[in-house]
Amino acid sequence: MSFLDPLEMGLGTWAWGKGQVWGFGKDYGTEDLRKAFRTAIDNGVHLIDTAEVYGNGQSESFVGEFLKEKPGEKIYVATKFAPNPNRFSTSRLLKALKASLSRLGLKSVDLYQMHWWSPPRSIKAWMEPMAEAVKEGLAKEIGVSNYTLNQMRRAQDCLATYGVSLASNQMQYSLVRRKFEFNGLLEECKKTNVRFIAYSPLGMGMLSGKYSPQNPPSGPRRLFYFGQLGRVQKLGEKIKEMGAAHGKTVNQVALNWVLCKGALPIPGGKTAEQVKENAGAMGWRLTEGEVIKLDEASKGFKG
Numbered sequence: 001m002s003f004l005d006p007l008e009m010g011l012g013t014w015a016w017g018k019g020q021v022w023g024f025g026k027d028y029g030t031e032d033l034r035k036a037f038r039t040a041i042d043n044g045v046h047l048i049d050t051a052e053v054y055g056n057g058q059s060e061s062f063v064g065e066f067l068k069e070k071p072g073e074k075i076y077v078a079t080k081f082a083p084n085p086n087r088f089s090t091s092r093l094l095k096a097l098k099a100s101l102s103r104l105g106l107k108s109v110d111l112y113q114m115h116w117w118s119p120p121r122s123i124k125a126w127m128e129p130m131a132e133a134v135k136e137g138l139a140k141e142i143g144v145s146n147y148t149l150n151q152m153r154r155a156q157d158c159l160a161t162y163g164v165s166l167a168s169n170q171m172q173y174s175l176v177r178r179k180f181e182f183n184g185l186l187e188e189c190k191k192t193n194v195r196f197i198a199y200s201p202l203g204m205g206m207l208s209g210k211y212s213p214q215n216p217p218s219g220p221r222r223l224f225y226f227g228q229l230g231r232v233q234k235l236g237e238k239i240k241e242m243g244a245a246h247g248k249t250v251n252q253v254a255l256n257w258v259l260c261k262g263a264l265p266i267p268g269g270k271t272a273e274q275v276k277e278n279a280g281a282m283g284w285r286l287t288e289g290e291v292i293k294l295d296e297a298s299k300g301f302k303g
């Protein structure tokens with residue numbers, strides 16, 4: 001039994017801090033993030049997902065600062081190790097984890113995830129210090145991210161030799177990125193009790209309905225969804241109609257579809273308003289027929 005099992009949703013914090021993609025310091029600032037964090041906890045979102053690379057450590061520092069302002073609340077923290085090629089020695093993992101814990105102000109993290117698979121080190125070489133992190137009490141559970149089916153199986157086998165179970169695999173998954181439904185990864189996660197955590201569950205905000213070919217997002221996000229905004233907009237209209245029947249918004253329906261697929265979405269939020277709206281995706285479900293209709297409407301987004 002993992003602490004992740006009963007959770008419906010988490011809060012993503014990639015945008016919390018300086019970086020190329022999100023515009024921290026221009027469109028939103030520290031006070032917005034503080035309110036977003038509090039709103040998440042007050043609205044039943046108790047998992048915070050961060051990473052050492054987000055804002056170059058700033059995201060973890062914000063989470064650490066905000067955690068202190070909510071004493072006594074059960075808040076689960078997940079962070080990630082970046083296996084950069086220049087990290088030749090696997091002893092760097094425990095060092096990086098200790099640095100993350102220091103920014104977070106914690107003695108141990110609930111979930112420590114390998115952010116991506118990266119040569120030259122093998123999966124086995126990284127899973128050894130991951131298991132060590134559990135033994136030393138620095139991490140309660142271990143996850144991976146951006147691991148294919150075969151890579152995930154290897155990670156599971158390696159961890160098993162140390163008596164540790166793989167708790168999660170975090171992958172990009174939404175109505176506009178459905179690949180893992182079709183290549184067997186989502187199914188395998190369910191079969192082997194690995195929680196499938198869905199990152200970018202709102203298509204990096206494209207599913208919110210506010211972007212269109214005439215009004216694309218600024219920065220690199222424009223490139224990630226280049227040429228697809230017209231199709232996303234049409235899909236958004238269908239989602240909106242469906243949401244009206246439930247008194248729910250487009251974002252809430254898009255996130256609920258992820259929940260209906262058995263995944264754990266971690267939408268990013270920059271403001272209290274966004275976080276509150278997204279929390280409204282919990283506690284109810286689309287009907288089976290509605291899920292089928294959305295599957296049909298989004299079948300062009302298999303990549």
Ligand SMILES: NC(=O)c1ccc[n+]([C@@H]2O[C@H](COP(=O)([O-])OP(=O)(O)OC[C@H]3O[C@@H](n4cnc5c(N)ncnc54)[C@H](OP(=O)(O)O)[C@@H]3O)[C@@H](O)[C@H]2O)c1
Pocket residue numbers: 011012013014015049050115145146170171198199200201202203204205206208210217251266267268269270273274275277278
């Ligand atoms: N493991 C990995 O490799 C990996 C990769 C990416 C992300 N992640 C994790 O997954 C989390 C979520 O993914 P993501 O942030 O890329 O994408 P996302 O959750 O699909 O989209 C988040 C963005 O959508 C917009 N948004 C969110 N809620 C909204 C609302 N209610 N109304 C209107 N707009 C709303 C906001 O941006 P705007 O307001 O600017 O539109 C927000 O920053 C990340 O924060 C991170 O924790 C992990």
